[in-house]
Amino acid sequence: MSKVYKRFIGLILLVVIISGIVIYTTVDINTLKNLNRFQPWSIVLAVLAVGLGLFFDGSRLMHMVKMSNEKITLYQAVQVVFGNYFLALLTPGATGGAVAQLMFLRHAGVPAGKATVLVIVRTLLSIFFLVLCMPLIFLHDNGIVPGISNQTLMAITLTAFVVIIAIVVGARQGSLDYFVIRFTRRMHNDRRRKIFAFYRDTKCAIGLLSKAPWKMLWVFVESGLNLLCIYAIVPCLMLGLGVTDADWYTIMGRMIFLNMLLYFTPTPGGSGVAEGGFVYLFSESVPAGTVGIIAVCWRMVAEYIPFLIGLYYTLTVFGRDFLNRQLNK
Template sequence: MNKIYKRFVVLILLVSVISGVVIYTTVDIHTLRNLDHFQPWSVALAVFSVGLGLFFDGSRLMHLVRISHEKITLYQAVQVIFGNYFLALLTPGATGGAVAQLMFLRHAGVPTGKAAVLVIVRTILSIFFLILCMPFIFLHDAGIVPGVSNDVLMAVTVTAFLVLILLVIGARRGYLDYIVIRLAKRMKNERRRKVFAFFRDTKSAVALLSSAPLQMLVVFAESGLNLLCIYAIVPCLLLGLGVTDIDWYTVMGRMIFLNMLLYFTPTPGGSGIAEGGFVLLFSETVPAGTVGIIAVSWRLIAEYIPFLIGFYYTLTVFGRDFLHRQLGK
């Protein structure tokens, strides 16, 4: 278990160093004055917002499982969600989150093949919702990324949207089969098997998406509510600082933009990039000297507390042997 303990120690040190640097480099003479007006009820409001978001996440998972003709309880769905937070934060690029979801779904009685499909569908729906939000953000918030025009960002978003749609259509109708087979021929056997397995699961996920349009529309709406509730942590904390005269559309838009980027970051759980991106996007929006503190508070409520709950569920359900297999490699 030494490697596991080392992984935890490294994570704790990484989070501590990043949080300390972010706070240290952003405090100024106005910090204490602004924090003096902070209202503790906003923390409770932020936690409630996260809880509501997690409820929608669990609800959409249960609906997806039902569409696949399987069944899980709300408690089992909660385990899947928190397990995702746990392993996602411990692995580069949050790759362990998918493994955790798969393991908890299998433990809940969902067959491996269907569990893999459900994990892919959850990711596709979340990314699709964020991509759909991007045009509305860029049309409203000029200069969201310094040095990059919104026209360029809009073009990238539209291209990503079209590519995603084409990939879905191609997978659904079999147009991608030839391309995948041609590419896989140049790979080693083990990697080829993984590519074929992933492509098969992706095709099954696309088939599931189109199998029940009305039910999937409900799941998509729950995906959006899940994300919006979790991103609302920052507005809740700003209200606690007495901020009421800012553009909340812009605040939520920038949270959506930042979290979209975090889907593609190589660091565990987006650590470092999330805090740095938050400071970059909100340094002129929040009260002076508080941007670093709010960034760390956001990560604590949105990621680190769910991580600890996921750690508890993982140990309770699978024991230390599971951690040894997944983290002790």
């Protein structure tokens, strides 16, 4: 059996097991009563929300490609977006997502160097948007992480923000070059070359960010809209269960916080961590006995359906043999 099929079957088993455990451990005597009130239109609303989010994702990619003096079609941008979902869920820490984006961008005719820069910019903009949202969340939602005060979380966030700005300014002005050279001085040559290559690509990405600030500001807005639309899946599902008096600010804030954590989880696509974190954060916000079911529905709409579409595009464009080579690296 090829490695692609093994990874695919392993992922399906992982999803089924995690989903089963989450639902089994969260259902109670009130589950059926509350589910009987569920309105199917909320599923349609959730799908529309994720569709709008994916539209903004593709739109920002096309704008960034245009800023790099290259051009791709809307259909090619769609392939990049869905390909990212596919390989991200197949690989630990979602590392395959970047590889998929590079594959599809190069297939669309974007040179490898520019494609690498575009992938880094996409990631930087998303993380930067989430970091900017963190203070607004911690000022509003007390006790979001047990045992850690919001003041501590705020300090960590502000420190991270300052570090990001310092890295951007240092790389842009060249003052960070000395520290990178010192840091890699005693490393093996292969690892040192990889770090230098990544640092060079990051500097090019920062250069692209500052090349046309007003255009990049619009791309940043599209990045935020992309994320907010996808996170809005959960409020859509809650409305279908009759939750109309919830604190939507808190709910969206917790979705942002949870997805920020998922950028740093080692499991494929954040599997397990996403569902567990969702149950912890939203168990008191939804009707009794439904939090596990909503968690699974959220993952299904936000991740697993785009994953299947990405599988189709990847096999159609590159074929199974190419995918086998990528996963065997």
